[in-house]
Amino acid sequence: xxxxxxxxxxxxxxxxxxxxxxxxxxxxxxxxxxxxxxxxxxxxxxxxxxxxxxxxxxxxxxxxxxxxxxxxxxxxxxxxxxxxxxxxxxxxxxxxxxxxxxxxxxxxxxxxxxxxxxxxxxxxxxxxxxxxxxxxxxxxxxxxxxxxxxxxxxxxxxx
Numbered sequence: 001x002x003x004x005x006x007x008x009x010x011x012x013x014x015x016x017x018x019x020x021x022x023x024x025x026x027x028x029x030x031x032x033x034x035x036x037x038x039x040x041x042x043x044x045x046x047x048x049x050x051x052x053x054x055x056x057x058x059x060x061x062x063x064x065x066x067x068x069x070x071x072x073x074x075x076x077x078x079x080x081x082x083x084x085x086x087x088x089x090x091x092x093x094x095x096x097x098x099x100x101x102x103x104x105x106x107x108x109x110x111x112x113x114x115x116x117x118x119x120x121x122x123x124x125x126x127x128x129x130x131x132x133x134x135x136x137x138x139x140x141x142x143x144x145x146x147x148x149x150x151x152x153x154x155x156x157x158x159x
C-alpha cells in the first residue's frame with residue numbers, strides 16, 4: 001500500500017482554507033495556510049502569548065527569510081520564536097526533516113551513504129500506516145514531511 005502524502009496524519013479537523021492570498025511581509029513570498037494548532041504547539045511561550053487564536057496565518061517557506069508565520073495584519077513569528085529549528089530555513093545538519101521520527105539531514109545522509117540508499121521513506125511510511133505520525137503538531141509546516149524527505153534524498157543521489 002502506497003502512502004499518500006496528503007493523507008498523512010489526517011485528522012477530523014477541516015483542512016486549512018485560504019480565502020485570500022497573503023504574502024510574507026518580509027520577503028514577499030506567497031504564504032501557505034497554516035492551522036492554529038500547529039502554531040500553538042510550536043511557538044515559544046513568549047510568542048504564544050501574542051498569538052491571535054482566531055487569526056488567519058500563513059507560513060513563509062522561503063529558506064532565505066527568517067519569518068516563519070505571519071498574518072495580513074503585520075503579525076509575524078520568526079525562527080527564533082519557535083521551539084524547534086525550521087526546515088528548510090535552518091542549514092544545521094541536525095535540523096529535523098521528519099520531526100515525528102527524528103530524521104535529520106545528518107541521519108538521512110549517513111543512512112543513505114551506508115547502503116547507497118535510505119531506509120527512511122519506508123520506515124516513515126510504515127509509521128504513517130500505523131497511525132503514529134503527528135505532523136500537524138510536530139512539523140512547523142503542519143503537514144507531512146515525506147515529500148521533503150524524498151526531495152532531500154533525491155538531492156543526495158543527484159537524480
